Amino acid sequence: MEKIPTGFDVLHNPKLNKGSAFTEAERNQYGLKGLLPAGSVSQQIQIQRVLENIHRKAYDIERYIFLFALQGRNERLFYRLLIDHIDELMPIIYTPTVGQACQQFAHIFREPRGFYITPDDRGHIHDILSNWPEKDVRMIVITDGQRILGLGDLGANGMGIPIGKLVLYTTGAGIHPDQCLPVMLDVGTSNQTLRDDPLYLGVKQDRLTGAAYNELIEEFVTTVQNLFPKALIQFEDFLTPNAYSLLNTYRKRVLCFNDDIQGTAAMVLAGIYSAIRITGERFSDLRILFLGAGSAATGMADLIKSALCNTGINTDDASQRLWLVDHKGLIVKSRTDLSDHKRHYAQEHGEMSFTETIRSFKPHILIGATGVKDTFTEEAIRAMSEIQKHPVIFALSNPSSHSECTAQQAYEWTDGRAIFASGSPSEAVNYKNQIFHPGQGNNAYVFPGVGLGAISCEASLITDEMFLAASAALAEMVTREDLNKGTIFPPLKNIRGISLKIACAVANNAYENNIAKTPRPENLEQAIRELMYDPTY
Known part of the structure; x- marks a missing residue:
């Protein structure tokens, strides 16, 4: 019989921890009496406290560090906060602050998050990927860090991008965080400044290229099909020749797409x-x-x-x-x-x-x-x-x-x-x-909904027709009021509703083209809505 976590095992588990929001009954049930202040507050009060702390920070990079530390303490509070305040916090957790966070990734590193593959892992990727604790992975974002945003080759520091993208998948489309896997293909870097930095955490050699590089990715993609057969692979921030090569190699073989393209x-x-x-x-x-x-x-x-x-x-x-x-x-x-x-x-x-x-x-x-x-x-x-x-x-x-x-x-x-x-x-x-x-x-208006739609129906491929459908769905949500203000995209605060509509358009396209593996539900929108992770407690 599996032992039920209690005491500090609960408080130090970000998936279980509710902090000061544990009720009196929960404190008795989980052996938390005496381990928390007496006051029990709602999740909304906790959010108010977090926002006060964020507003005290002088710089966005400090806010970024604070937010991801929160994710490491209380996952549900982190996502509830982002969902409720996405307008304010999107620029902190993603562009533009994520660019600075990637540049300084090794210097602000606190705790491991994500999965790293190096050239030395060739032939052993199945074994090491089995170390990942979650076994129902549905969404993978992978980069090799060679073309991070407009910042160039940041090597293993580019891990900030897959981490950030998957946070947006959960925030924007409700993909459960347990189903998300950020991957850094750390094949070295041509950025000599990074290689000379004693704090840099990546492989300190020039970039792997050619056949050896392609074989490493092939082994990763093949392993994913074996270990996580329902997973969608998103290629992210690869240099243009590699971006096109990977997309053209795998787009008709596995469930994948390139968000940059x-x-x-x-x-x-x-x-x-x-x-x-x-x-x-x-x-x-x-x-x-x-x-x-x-x-x-x-x-x-x-x-x-x-x-x-x-x-x-x-x-x-x-x-x-x-x-x-x-x-x-x-x-x-x-x-x-x-x-x-x-x-x-x-x-x-x-x-x-x-x-x-x-x-x-x-x-x-x-x-x-x-x-x-x-x-x-x-x-x-x-x-x-x-x-x-x-x-x-x-x-x-x-x-x-x-x-x-x-x-x-x-x-x-x-x-x-x-x-x-x-x-x-x-x-x-x-x-x-x-x-x-x-x-x-x-x-972020598009990729969360595309991912949600594809995994909701277990699509076998991502097609251009799905992206055309996503574009049309997104444009339909722009109101005349938005246009009158000079805005040609819907309000970002509606991101979950936007993602749901796009997911429906994508899944519907998959059903129409016979590339969905699950039976079509009677009410597609309701079925997809029920899949979306709700971090409220």
Whole structure:
């Protein structure tokens, strides 16, 4: 018979601990008398106390450390707090603060969280992954830390990203924390500063590449299919060539997706659907220019192209409506330095600079995915405002310090006519006595719902059609009131309802395409809602 935990075993177990919220009866039942102050309070009073402590902190990185320490003490209080105050705390637990947390990960390390795989583990991944205490894993986020946000190669410090993403899966979509597994594929780092840091916790060698790298990932993916056959694998923050290689290798074999390529694309497509409700343009008539041609930009272009083709446009015509500019200028067919993901969007045109491309192409929408600050220059944004009455400007690079431009700049340089969204949260802007509330183009609108929908029906694959369905569902939740404030995404405080709607759209698509393994429930929304973790006690 399993022994029931009592005393400090309860108080030191974050899954069981309720702290000062244990009732008198529970204190007697679990042997807690004398181990807690006499006062018993509600979870809401505990949240009030936590918020007071958060507000005392001088810096966001201190708030980040405090919040994850809370997760290590009282898991349910941590998630109830995040659900109730997601607007305030999202920027702390994820972008932009998670970028600083990753840069300083080894220096702020408190307790292990997540799973690490190194090159020395090759041939033994099944054995070591069996050490993970939870056996019903449904959601895995894995990174190799090579391209963390816009910050570059952070090696094992990149573990902050899978941890943060899975916190958002639980907060935003109710995936049970016991079913979440953050994974760091620690194959070394080319960042010499990290390797020279005595506090760095990762493998201190140059990055593993080539066949050995691919074989290590293959062993991991195969092991997951054996140990956690119902798990979805999300690839996160891989360098562009690896991101595409992994997605193309596994997308038709296992349940997986790449959030940087596909999740970002779905979020942006939803934002475009909302923006044209303001501009009055037809979706099929749009011309869209991307500054940046990495995995995020080409992933967006791929999904938007699919959506354009669904309106009856052929593939070639759709591609000609999507122009990409990288650090060398417009992507054109005469260039000999193009990788495959760029070559699909090479135009039959002479070479041009970014601003020259704006004036020639006359885009309705400008999307930044550069990872480089201030690349949306005043000249470029003013050129957009000369061409379009309401230029749509997406400055999506994270964290905020790497954003292509600020909301203030976008509104000033377009005389308040821009429709603006950024990757990290932006404060409201007062321009000529008009208050704008710029939207945040955050993947958290999409990936939690996609994950919930896929695992709810035990989908065998994640398809592009699911992301198209997610985009449409997200856009439908933007109200006229939101649009009137200049916001093209629904309020983040509604994230659980948003995720539920997206999950229903994704699961419904899986059932329609016969890639769901579970029988379709009579009431799909109710069935998915009942799966969502509630941390209330």
